[in-house]
Amino acid sequence: MTTADSAVPDLKNLTISVLGGTGPQGRGLARRFAQAGLTVVIGSRTQEKGAATGAELAAATGGAITGTDNLSAAEAGDLVLVVVPWEGHDQLLESLKQALAGKVVVDCVNPLGFDKQGAYALKVEEGSATEQAAAILTESTVVGAFHNVSATLLEDPEVTSVETDVLVLGDEREATDLVQALADTVPGMRGVYAGRRRNAHQVEALTANLISVNRRYKAHAGVRVTDI
Amino acid sequence: MTTADSAVPDLKNLTISVLGGTGPQGRGLARRFAQAGLTVVIGSRTQEKGAATGAELAAATGGAITGTDNLSAAEAGDLVLVVVPWEGHDQLLESLKQALAGKVVVDCVNPLGFDKQGAYALKVEEGSATEQAAAILTESTVVGAFHNVSATLLEDPEVTSVETDVLVLGDEREATDLVQALADTVPGMRGVYAGRRRNAHQVEALTANLISVNRRYKAHAGVRVTDI
Numbered sequence: 001m002t003t004a005d006s007a008v009p010d011l012k013n014l015t016i017s018v019l020g021g022t023g024p025q026g027r028g029l030a031r032r033f034a035q036a037g038l039t040v041v042i043g044s045r046t047q048e049k050g051a052a053t054g055a056e057l058a059a060a061t062g063g064a065i066t067g068t069d070n071l072s073a074a075e076a077g078d079l080v081l082v083v084v085p086w087e088g089h090d091q092l093l094e095s096l097k098q099a100l101a102g103k104v105v106v107d108c109v110n111p112l113g114f115d116k117q118g119a120y121a122l123k124v125e126e127g128s129a130t131e132q133a134a135a136i137l138t139e140s141t142v143v144g145a146f147h148n149v150s151a152t153l154l155e156d157p158e159v160t161s162v163e164t165d166v167l168v169l170g171d172e173r174e175a176t177d178l179v180q181a182l183a184d185t186v187p188g189m190r191g192v193y194a195g196r197r198r199n200a201h202q203v204e205a206l207t208a209n210l211i212s213v214n215r216r217y218k219a220h221a222g223v224r225v226t227d228i
Numbered sequence: 229m230t231t232a233d234s235a236v237p238d239l240k241n242l243t244i245s246v247l248g249g250t251g252p253q254g255r256g257l258a259r260r261f262a263q264a265g266l267t268v269v270i271g272s273r274t275q276e277k278g279a280a281t282g283a284e285l286a287a288a289t290g291g292a293i294t295g296t297d298n299l300s301a302a303e304a305g306d307l308v309l310v311v312v313p314w315e316g317h318d319q320l321l322e323s324l325k326q327a328l329a330g331k332v333v334v335d336c337v338n339p340l341g342f343d344k345q346g347a348y349a350l351k352v353e354e355g356s357a358t359e360q361a362a363a364i365l366t367e368s369t370v371v372g373a374f375h376n377v378s379a380t381l382l383e384d385p386e387v388t389s390v391e392t393d394v395l396v397l398g399d400e401r402e403a404t405d406l407v408q409a410l411a412d413t414v415p416g417m418r419g420v421y422a423g424r425r426r427n428a429h430q431v432e433a434l435t436a437n438l439i440s441v442n443r444r445y446k447a448h449a450g451v452r453v454t455d456i
Binding site: 117118119120121150153163164167169192193194195196198199201202203205206208209210211212213216217219220221222223224225226227228 | 346347391392420424430431441444456
């Protein structure tokens with residue numbers, strides 16, 4: 001590219017890996033990226049589960065998407081999304097530290113608890129899942145994003161446009177630009193820079209509020225930033 | 229009212245007090261409520277400052293707005309907004325505990341710190357400013373709201389429609405309904421129920437992200453909730 005945004009590499013030349021890609025959120029994101037024409041590798045706890053979901057999504061989208069285990073997916077990806085449960089987040093990243101070195105890692109994890117009154121934010125020693133990932137993956141560039149996107153909408157083939165902003169948190173401009181560009185590949189979605197990693201906690205925790213909104217309004221809520 | 233929402237008292241019969249109403253955010257909210265035809269009393273640290281700002285806004289809006297000290301404003305209000313700096317928030321509320329008993333109190337305070345890298349969320353022992361207010365004002369009904377609304381837009385007389393949602397946090401349905409109705413009186417603004425008080429922290433802290441957005445995009449950012 002010779003344009004002003006030449007710092008953003010062409011996403012079509014990159015492999016996008018989605019760790020935890022067999023859960024609703026990861027599967028939904030992988031589906032949308034494959035539909036957008038990107039090369040996607042799903043990671044799962046087992047090679048078999050990953051491969052099965054990859055094959056399903058390839059059939060559903062006609063896209064370049066395959067699946068395998070999390071380690072192989074981490075190794076295959078140029079840009080690696082982490083969409084795993086909060087429980088075990090740290091151990092998984094410890095185990096993938098070498099495979100993820102030198103890469104942009106996008107943490108999409110919301111540390112939430114649930115009780116009768118609904119969802120609430122869990123305390124995280126490092127401040128947020130994104131900061132925990134950055135603390136573990138010292139040789140990767142960690143960005144936080146895709147926290148507030150409804151899995152239901154992502155997975156619904158009838159939804160042609162996912163009308164929401166993706167708040168992108170990070171300290172390295174090239175990496176946040178890249179992740180914004182990734183969000184922009186999905187129709188209706190817009191990547192918005194929303195601050196440094198130290199301000200990731202509240203974006204992760206805001207998902208608890210959106211769950212309250214969904215319950216009250218029977219919706220699949222997301223957020224848009226106004227005036228930009 | 230005989231409609232289904234008869235639980236919401238007619239805001240026109242209530243006095244809306246805005247403590248800290250001489251700062252940009254409080255002044256901006258007071259201006260908009262006065263423009264909407266509501267009766268507004270501004271509170272300030274001194275009676276003189278409050279009265280001066282009240283007179284200015286009465287002249288600017290032609291509305292029913294006056295100003296006085298914070299204690300007199302707290303006593304005068306049926307619905308009382310707290311729009312004071314985080315520093316001193318607890319002492320002020322302690323001093324007004326009796327005056328605010330039996331009332332709906334809307335905490336609008338964002339506990340933020342600032343350094344060279346911008347804004348960040350401060351740790352609050354009670355979890356959030358809203359929860360701190362609830363811990364102190366045990367005889368009031370505390371709601372959190374109006375955290376993410378741009379003071380610049382509120383204060384700009386050229387801005388006829390303030391295009392943003394107001395996330396309303398609280399544990400008592402009648403009170404959150406009332407505060408949503410208050411937000412709805414301002415053209416462009418929409419009150420959205422966004423969860424219980426325990427989920428107020430991230431909404432307060434999200435203001436740090438909006439400050440990052442404003443810096444990056446040269447904007448006066450707010451939030452909209454999608455799909456509702």
